Amino acid sequence: MLCCVRGAFGRLATATQKDRERMKTTLSSRERILLAIDHREADHVPLALHPFGWHPPRGLEYGDEFERVAKFLAFGIDDTVGLHPPSRHHPDVTTRTRRTAPPDERYPLLHKEYGTPKGAMSQVARQTDDWPHGDDVPVTSDHNIPRSTKFLVEDEADLEKLPYLFFPPDRGQLEDFREQGDATRPFAEEHGVMIEGHCGGFGDYAAWFMGLENLMLAMYDRPAFVHRLLDTILEWEMRDLDVLLDRGVADMVVHRGWYECSDFWSPRFYREFIAPRLARKIQAAHEAGVRFGYIMSTGIMPLLDVFRELDFDVLIHVDPVQGGVDLAALRDAIGDRICVWGGINGPVTLTQGSRDDIRDAVTHAISTLGPDGGLILEPADCLTEDIPAENILTLIERWREIATYPIQV
Numbered sequence: 001m002l003c004c005v006r007g008a009f010g011r012l013a014t015a016t017q018k019d020r021e022r023m024k025t026t027l028s029s030r031e032r033i034l035l036a037i038d039h040r041e042a043d044h045v046p047l048a049l050h051p052f053g054w055h056p057p058r059g060l061e062y063g064d065e066f067e068r069v070a071k072f073l074a075f076g077i078d079d080t081v082g083l084h085p086p087s088r089h090h091p092d093v094t095t096r097t098r099r100t101a102p103p104d105e106r107y108p109l110l111h112k113e114y115g116t117p118k119g120a121m122s123q124v125a126r127q128t129d130d131w132p133h134g135d136d137v138p139v140t141s142d143h144n145i146p147r148s149t150k151f152l153v154e155d156e157a158d159l160e161k162l163p164y165l166f167f168p169p170d171r172g173q174l175e176d177f178r179e180q181g182d183a184t185r186p187f188a189e190e191h192g193v194m195i196e197g198h199c200g201g202f203g204d205y206a207a208w209f210m211g212l213e214n215l216m217l218a219m220y221d222r223p224a225f226v227h228r229l230l231d232t233i234l235e236w237e238m239r240d241l242d243v244l245l246d247r248g249v250a251d252m253v254v255h256r257g258w259y260e261c262s263d264f265w266s267p268r269f270y271r272e273f274i275a276p277r278l279a280r281k282i283q284a285a286h287e288a289g290v291r292f293g294y295i296m297s298t299g300i301m302p303l304l305d306v307f308r309e310l311d312f313d314v315l316i317h318v319d320p321v322q323g324g325v326d327l328a329a330l331r332d333a334i335g336d337r338i339c340v341w342g343g344i345n346g347p348v349t350l351t352q353g354s355r356d357d358i359r360d361a362v363t364h365a366i367s368t369l370g371p372d373g374g375l376i377l378e379p380a381d382c383l384t385e386d387i388p389a390e391n392i393l394t395l396i397e398r399w400r401e402i403a404t405y406p407i408q409v
Contacts, residue, residue, distance in 0.1 A: 030251065075396075085177060094115035106126075109126060181247040252314065
């Protein structure tokens with residue numbers, strides 16, 4: 001398998017110069033992506049590959065984000081660098097973790113307790129065979145949701161304690177963040193790449209804190225409680241956003257909304273709970289002259305009308321297979337206002353599909369969403385370790401064949 005991976009990317013490296021002569025490449029990656037976001041045709045449709053657990057082949061190994069960007073750009077692939085505002089627990093918060101093995105439980109239980117100035121908070125999760133966090137229970141983890149027997153936030157008293165776990169950064173953290181920004185901007189300018197500032201996702205935090213079933217029931221039974229929880233989270237997200245915007249280095253602010261989709265929030269509840277708070281973040285970013293990107297990979301179609309009203313800039317990780325997105329309907333509903341970042345599926349199409357399946361998916365995405373700008377092609381929502389290298393090569397080859405503007409497919 002390793003030989004196959006090296007061979008595939010070796011052929012890609014050999015073909016790079018020849019293909020570049022055929023593909024029009026006159027802009028930097030940053031210029032190309034920003035034109036796509038602004039619905040203007042660039043030299044060609046941008047292609048971004050976001051690794052997550054992916055083991056790069058020889059020649060593409062990287063030790064950090066900067067090295068990855070340089071190597072991806074050398075292959076003609078677009079990339080970005082990211083900034084994450086710091087946070088911390090309140091200095092007086094204490095933590096204690098213990099492990100128990102109740103006879104009526106198949107798996108051991110991990111208990112995490114936080115001592116705050118307003119009292120204790122706790123969470124309990126099953127330590128299943130695939131638990132990735134050792135003997136710890138992080139505050140935020142997708143693994144908590146299906147494995148927890150007790151969630152961190154249950155009642156009003158917990159909302160009084162929660163802010164102590166997401167306390168404003170201290171002076172040292174802010175100085176470190178400034179230094180990170182000062183190092184990132186020159187690199188981004190030298191290599192011509194965009195800087196993403198990552199800034200929370202209150203719906204995701206609410207799901208981590210309460211569990212999805214509890215959260216969905218509370219929308220009906222305790223709406224005031226859900227509003228207060230979301231306002232509590234939004235308060236520190238707006239603080240983080242201020243930190244990002246104050247540095248003036250981010251080209252785009254990214255809000256994660258995997259758990260904000262219509263799979264969990266009906267359009268009515270989305271309008272009530274999510275949209276007004278999201279609008280505050282979008283407005284703050286736009287007032288600072290920064291684009292706003294919104295991550296959502298499934299449950300998109302029922303929310304298109306409210307997306308158009310919110311008028312953010314980029315919808316990230318659009319998936320036509322597992323996400324059920326009709327690309328043509330998406331284009332007709334929001335395609336003139338909101339750029340699509342995605343367009344093909346990773347886990348099914350790119351991982352399991354045939355060569356023809358992958359070529360057809362690339363052709364459909366580019367022909368449907370590419371004309372007049374507004375598309376950043378990406379396998380949604382990332383590169384994982386089980387995607388065959390030959391399939392990535394097929395994706396890149398087809399993209400190079402048809403992605404040059406004007407699109408002629």
